[in-house]
Amino acid sequence: MCAPTQDRSGREVASFGATTAELLRMAEWLKARQVESVAMESTGVYWIAPHEVLEAQGLQLLLVDTRQLARVPGRDKKSDPTDCEWIQRLHSCGLLMGSFRPKEAVCMLRTLVRDKASLVAERSDWVRRMQKSLDQMNVRVHRAVSDIDGVTGMAILRAIAGGERDAQKLAKLRNRGCSKSKQEIAEQLSGHWRSDHVFSLQQGLKMYDAVQERIAAYEQEILRKLGEMERNEPYEPTAAPLQNANKARTIKNRGQEAKRQALYRMSGVDMTQIDALGVETVEVVLSEYGPDLSRFPTEKQFVSHVTLAPRVPKSGGKPVKKKKRNSASTRVAAALRMAALSLRHSQTALGA
Template sequence: MEEVDEVELHVERIAALDLGKAALVACVRVPHRSKPGRRMQEVREYPTTTAELLAMAVWFRQWGVERVVMEATGDYWKGVYYLLEAEGFECWLVNAREVKNTPGRAKTDKLDAVWLAKVAERGMCRPSLVHPPEIRRLRDLTRYRRALVGDRSRERQRVEKLLEDAQIKIGTVLTDIHGVSGRAMMEALVAGRRDPHSLATLAKGRARVKTVQLQEALRGFFTDHHATMLRMMLDNTDRISAQITELDSQIEAAIAPFSEQAARLCDLPGVDTIAAAELIGEIGVDMRRFPTPRHLVSWAKFCPQAHESAGRSKQKGRGKGNPWIAGTVGRIVFSLSRTDTFLGERYRRLAKRRGKPKAVVATGNSALIAAWHLLSDPTARFTDLGPGHFQSRINAERRARNLATQLQALTGQKITIRDGKALIDDTAA
């Protein structure tokens, strides 16, 4: 027999919550007062208002509750969790899939709360990752910023579609219609200027050499109807851009306590200050929650799932995971894929053989492992191995012999390698 590190857990005084939007059901289980080894339980229902939740916290204190366990039900758990956390209780958020009731039994809110309490008191569940308040505030800011960036991109796409509807084709001439030249032309169109020659003279910088093409691109049927809609779209774009700028300053202030960790993450190729803030907001800075780098990449779903049955391994997908960290890592990989670095070369090599989606996952896996080491060890520094690292690991002589063997099998001629040159023996059969 082999000794394992697991310890039989048993929480003496436990509370479990079955959450809803307007109300919740709480079950408290404690040791029996007069019968050793037996348990007592009480179930109550509370509205989810602040006053009622504080009354529930008083009830928990009366029974000396050590831990409060609840399922991750939508966003309903957040207010309850944060309030009880502020009241000093140890709160566990558990995955509903891991504490699912056995089939064939009646399912009510009361029975669900009792079942969750029974599972939790025996240590048959594990808590999900819930970051401390300062990390949560940073995460709210970075997530909202990304949402605003998406809104601005969609508004800009509407602008381009509106111009296409008016037969204004400056998008085929200018790289960015929202640059200095494109914005000046759109403002002039809104102001009532319709002459293509006059509009083309608004080009700035290198766009001036495209005056003839711009005149033809601006020869459309832009009307007052288009001008009204374009004005609204441009105003929305400016408003969102101002909000993003304000969020940038808020993020800079929120990440100040973690400036050292953010600076180390910025050493990674493709990671700028915003990407570092997003990584810290999603995975935190305390890597004790992830005992090894593999735990982190598994939690982020940047590695294949292990699935074995009857001694046979089966291929399974990565799973959904956290879409926010997936978006952040994906943008990091996209940025580093164009760099002359080890990770950039890793992405390009994998993209050739396995395709871009798998290359993104594999390179993101490497980036997360590096991030884990940088966050777990204050003295760690990222050192790039260089794009030639893979070539340096290849034995040139062995590679030449392998290629000669393959060529010999195809041609039937004897091929030998001498002084780095392939010699063909024409007399061989």
């Protein structure tokens, strides 16, 4: 760590450990030198703990991309002491630009949403494993119903795991909204019921239920966190009803109306009114960026940061053919692309 000396006659370098006690001592050391703003490299995940501790102590943090440091000439040979002196020197001259990082409350919401997304992916994996067990027994539930984890599909799975083998009785579990008749469903539910596959199905169903329970816990915590982030500005207490009746019905059937209202009270804008933007998509956008986008002066800069802007390499004002850049898509970009994909065959202004 490099900072100006207490008499402001030069700069000094000090070393601190990685424990929380040492990080708090580092914060006191900086405050004793009247430091208000701190620049640090974004190296792996090692910057997160110091960043959060220093931010909690009231210091202004600037998270710097290491590529910016390499662009400025004049640095001596690379080492930790010389690096911190170089960062301090550039920061004192105002030559560093911080990476985007939302406020602490948004970061906490982001952690919950990302962890929930990991559980949702794990739940899908267990659905795939259950379907594999059914396929190995030649029980074609995926042919009988459109969604194996829908109302009818899960009712059939639970009955099979509970010992039911009669195809006609399994078909009676059909929800009235199913497009296929009981007879059509029963034709697909005759299997050989080998014991090892049945056991795998039972264990997969237990894991599915366990993950589903954890997801429900995350949903409750996300709603609680959104309640803490409600805006104090005057606005309508509830979001206006959706103009798209089918979309409103889908949100209601999924039990997402409470979260839709909570996201509206947190941001002050009901983004679900936009075609293709569902509650999950809005949740991802607001948890990654928050309701304040003032860090992006123009729409072009925001789209570029989301990695949705097309890159056309040019030389001499003319486009040139180059190998495609390997840039990782952000979570927001993936969610918006998925939303756009759902508009392909929709009868809306954006899907026309």
